[in-house]
Amino acid sequence: MNYRVIKENKLFFLTDENGNIVENHSYGLGLYMNDTRYLSKFNLKINGEEPILLHSDGSENYMAKILMTNPHQEKEGSLILWRESVEIERTRFIYDDILYETVTAKNYYPKTVSFELSAHFDADFKDMFIVRGFQTGKVGRRTGQEINKNQLDFLYEGADEVKRTTSVKWDTPHDRASEEGDVHFSITLGHEESKAITFMIAPKEGEEKNQVHLPAHEALEKLKASYTEWENSMTSVETDYLPLQRLVDRGTDDLRVLLTDIGYGRFPVAGLPWFGVPFGRDSLIAALQMLAFQPEVAKGTLLTMASLQGTKVDPWRDEQPGKIMHEIRSGELANTGQIPFTPYYGTIDATPLFLVLLTEYVRWTNDLDTFHRLEENVKRALQWIDEYGDRDGDLFVEYHQEAEKGIANQGWKDSGDSIVHRNGDYAETPIALSEVQGYVYQAKKGIASIYEKLGKTEQAEDLSKQADSLKAKFEKEFWMDDQQFYAIALDQDKKQVGTITSNPGHVLFSGMLNEERSLKVSDMLTSEKMFSGFGIRTMGEGEAGYNPMSYHDGSIWPHDNSMILLGMSRLGYQQHAKKVIEGLIDAGAHFEYDRLPELFCGYGDKIGKAVKYPVACSPQAWAAGTPLVFIQGLLGIVPDSTEKKITIDPFLLDGMNELTVHSMRIGEGILSLKVTRDCGKIQTEILENSSGCEIEQS
Numbered sequence: 170m171n172y173r174v175i176k177e178n179k180l181f182f183l184t185d186e187n188g189n190i191v192e193n194h195s196y197g198l199g200l201y202m203n204d205t206r207y208l209s210k211f212n213l214k215i216n217g218e219e220p221i222l223l224h225s226d227g228s229e230n231y232m233a234k235i236l237m238t239n240p241h242q243e244k245e246g247s248l249i250l251w252r253e254s255v256e257i258e259r260t261r262f263i264y265d266d267i268l269y270e271t272v273t274a275k276n277y278y279p280k281t282v283s284f285e286l287s288a289h290f291d292a293d294f295k296d297m298f299i300v301r302g303f304q305t306g307k308v309g310r311r312t313g314q315e316i317n318k319n320q321l322d323f324l325y326e327g328a329d330e331v332k333r334t335t336s337v338k339w340d341t342p343h344d345r346a347s348e349e350g351d352v353h354f355s356i357t358l359g360h361e362e363s364k365a366i367t368f369m370i371a372p373k374e375g376e377e378k379n380q381v382h383l384p385a386h387e388a389l390e391k392l393k394a395s396y397t398e399w400e401n402s403m404t405s406v407e408t409d410y411l412p413l414q415r416l417v418d419r420g421t422d423d424l425r426v427l428l429t430d431i432g433y434g435r436f437p438v439a440g441l442p443w444f445g446v447p448f449g450r451d452s453l454i455a456a457l458q459m460l461a462f463q464p465e466v467a468k469g470t471l472l473t474m475a476s477l478q479g480t481k482v483d484p485w486r487d488e489q490p491g492k493i494m495h496e497i498r499s500g501e502l503a504n505t506g507q508i509p510f511t512p513y514y515g516t517i518d519a520t521p522l523f524l525v526l527l528t529e530y531v532r533w534t535n536d537l538d539t540f541h542r543l544e545e546n547v548k549r550a551l552q553w554i555d556e557y558g559d560r561d562g563d564l565f566v567e568y569h570q571e572a573e574k575g576i577a578n579q580g581w582k583d584s585g586d587s588i589v590h591r592n593g594d595y596a597e598t599p600i601a602l603s604e605v606q607g608y609v610y611q612a613k614k615g616i617a618s619i620y621e622k623l624g625k626t627e628q629a630e631d632l633s634k635q636a637d638s639l640k641a642k643f644e645k646e647f648w649m650d651d652q653q654f655y656a657i658a659l660d661q662d663k664k665q666v667g668t669i670t671s672n673p674g675h676v677l678f679s680g681m682l683n684e685e686r687s688l689k690v691s692d693m694l695t696s697e698k699m700f701s702g703f704g705i706r707t708m709g710e711g712e713a714g715y716n717p718m719s720y721h722d723g724s725i726w727p728h729d730n731s732m733i734l735l736g737m738s739r740l741g742y743q744q745h746a747k748k749v750i751e752g753l754i755d756a757g758a759h760f761e762y763d764r765l766p767e768l769f770c771g772y773g774d775k776i777g778k779a780v781k782y783p784v785a786c787s788p789q790a791w792a793a794g795t796p797l798v799f800i801q802g803l804l805g806i807v808p809d810s811t812e813k814k815i816t817i818d819p820f821l822l823d824g825m826n827e828l829t830v831h832s833m834r835i836g837e838g839i840l841s842l843k844v845t846r847d848c849g850k851i852q853t854e855i856l857e858n859s860s861g862c863e864i865e866q867s
Contacts, residue, residue, distance in 0.1 A: 172196050173227045173235070174441045176426050177263035177392070179203060180372065183442045186225040188235040188259045188270075189213065195784070196442060197300040200268060200335075200370060204446070204500030206300055207335045207372035210291035210350065213259065213272065215239045216249060216284050220257050228762050230426035230788070231392050232262040239284070254278035255358075257286075264388040267380055268370040276358035283357040288368065290350040292323035292335040296500040298508060301443065306507040314348040321346060329504035334373040338382060341366045399425045404462040404833045406800055410825035412754050415763040416796035423764065423793035424459065424466075433476055434469025440767060440789030447473055447512070449495045449519030450581055451791055453526050458731055458794030460533050461801045464834055467530040468539055474523050475546040479514055479553070484571035487515035487579075491553030493523045495576070508574055515575040517568035520550050520558065521608035528615025535810035535836050540619060547616060551632070554609055560599055564642050565659065566609055567599035580605060581729075582672070582707065587721040588658055589714035591667045596660040603655050604732075606643050607676030610636045614680065622811055640681050647673075648686070654693050655686075669698065669709035671729050677736025684740075691737055691745045702774025703756035704730050705749060710771075717771035717780075724782060727753060727765045728791030731798040738802035741867065743820045750799050751822055755779075757796075765792045803828060804844070810836030810862055818867035819844040819853055829856075837861040 172194075174183045180202045184190055190198040190211040200208035213220065220237035227233050237259070241252035254277060261270040276282050294311070298304040309327035316322075319342070323335040337352075341364075344355040356364055367385045383391070406417050428435045431447065437455040439448035456470035479492035486509040487495075497512035504511075524547065531540055540547075558566035568579035576583050580602045588596040613636040620629035647655045649665060655673035656665035674694050676682055682690065693699060698709040701717075704725040708715050717723045730749055737746040756779035757763050767789035770780035805818030815835060821828060821844060829843045838859030845852050853866060 423788035433472035455790035491549035524612035604675035607679035674733035
């Protein structure tokens with residue numbers, strides 16, 4: 170990555186590797202809150218010159234450290250500062266919506282040195298959509314700057330009539346400061362003496378009270394304690410296969426930094442730097458991936474999505490009653506109605522995925538109280554599927570863009586070129602995607618099962634019949650005899666979009682496919698055409714639209730693979746699942762900090778390394794959740810706490826001899842187990858089972 174990013178709750182800080190906010194960077198650097206850039210410049214200098222970067226560490230999710238030193242400085246033959254005399258360390262973290270940055274200077278020169286450290290700040294308060302070049306529009310104006318002792322305030326009044334302020338404070342007496350944003354400190358240090366300056370930068374919206382600025386060390390301890398609490402609440406994993414251990418540890422840490430709470434419990438935002446917001450399908454899928462590790466996140470995600478469920482027909486936002494939203498934004502352009510993301514509902518899959526997550530959550534936890542709490546939301550979501558999702562009454566759920574500034578392709582492959590016929594023509598909407606039909610089937614079967622347990626027999630039978638009818642028609646309309654595979658979609662004329670893609674792989678998880686065709690799908694996805702060696706491609710090599718460098722037409726998305734893995738694991742296709750898991754683990758070793766990115770290029774492993782995609786988000790929630798799915802797949806675990814049973818069918822990867830899982834929350838308690846390889850045979854030891862469920866091993 171050519172950037173460094175940290176996040177906590179609704180605030181994130183994006184800089185270059187030197188720790189600076191510079192202009193004309195491809196990622197639009199800055200300090201952001203609520204889709205507004207509250208800091209657009211932050212540059213550190215020593216004696217007016219840029220320090221030299223030594224090391225830039227972004228391995229910790231809650232804190233970044235950057236190590237620098239001074240260049241050689243002299244004037245007219247007189248020495249000012251010998252090269253590499255002063256070590257400069259920048260340490261930053263966010264707590265309670267305040268950015269803390271401590272700059273520590275240490276003298277390694279044999280004698281006392283004097284120098285000036287200076288920082289330059291500015292705030293343009295630009296909406297994120299403007300920063301990214303996606304939108305222009307009516308905006309507000311800067312209303313000035315104020316300096317008061319050790320504080321510099323930048324003031325702005327938005328077109329949405331919201332007053333915004335960026336307050337920069339520092340804890341050390343300064344030499345001079347200006348309203349232009351410059352703060353200068355004169356520093357004298359003896360040999361190996363050091364001095365620290367802490368900046369505290371706080372965005373403020375409206376008439377919010379000024380935040381309480383804790384001392385940096387105290388704020389950092391509180392932040393670390395929250396991470397310890399998170400780790401203690403998670404299922405823990407130990408394995409002797411270190412590449413897998415590193416991916417799992419990185420994934421759980423990344424998911425913690427992406428958690429946000431807007432009042433209904435913690436849920437994962439989509440990813441950094443650009444999607445740190447509630448995001449329909451991304452948040453739902455990430456929560457689904459986390460069920461074996463932290464089911465409480467699924468509850469927070471469900472309640473958050475339910476709170477934003479559509480209530481009316483609004484073409485500007487692609488909203489309909491009962492629909493689960495796609496994305497919500499809260500910046501100046503959204504507040505003034507210049508973009509439709511308030512929230513925007515242009516997604517075809519979030520509504521059935523909401524129901525899938527709920528049914529899976531109940532299977533893991535038996536939390537029927539949450540189901541009862543959401544029962545009206547369930548009814549409205551089911552009604553949306555039948556009345557608005559199925560636009561023409563043919564049993565298939567289709568999408569079509571209504572919003573002028575909305576999204577044309579409304580499945581997870583939402584780029585404009587992602588739904589393409591085998592002759593290279595783009596499909597016209599309305600479009601019915603294969604995976605969406607699987608989600609709908611799984612949702613209706615799952616809700617029917619819960620209704621059956623609650624004694625609502627008539628509703629259960631009705632939903633189950635609807636699902637069976639969908640299954641029969643799906644087989645008839647989507648199966649391609651000549652390819653022995655399913656079409657990605659049906660177009661506006663109900664013609665098959667026959668390009669070979671990963672989308673039908675999601676249907677494996679739904680349970681909608683018969684055994685013969687499930688195996689054919691799994692074989693295709695792990696064939697040379699679809700499998701690069703590092704993962705399953707989004708589109709098959711040799712297809713008209715195939716491009717290994719594309720966003721959706723030949724690239725590899727870890728989350729896409731994880732959804733397929735959930736199905737392969739549930740169906741018992743261990744060799745297929747093993748191949749995919751091992752490929753992604755191999756890919757992870759080629760990315761910074763063993764972090765699977767949002768996506769990477771689909772080139773084969775003959776190149777020798779996984780090739781990064783130029784502007785992939787990292788960390789990304791559903792990429793971070795993918796290694797957690799590896800563990801679920803390796804255990805072959807399928808819980809149904811409502812029926813008081815857990816099925817397991819474990820296997821291990823090549824070179825892996827032990828996998829121990831502690832405190833997996835199922836039903837009324839926890840399950841801990843250990844899987845080992847002994848003389849070539851897989852052995853399972855149940856260490857603890859307080860779940861109230863019987864364990865069946867396949």
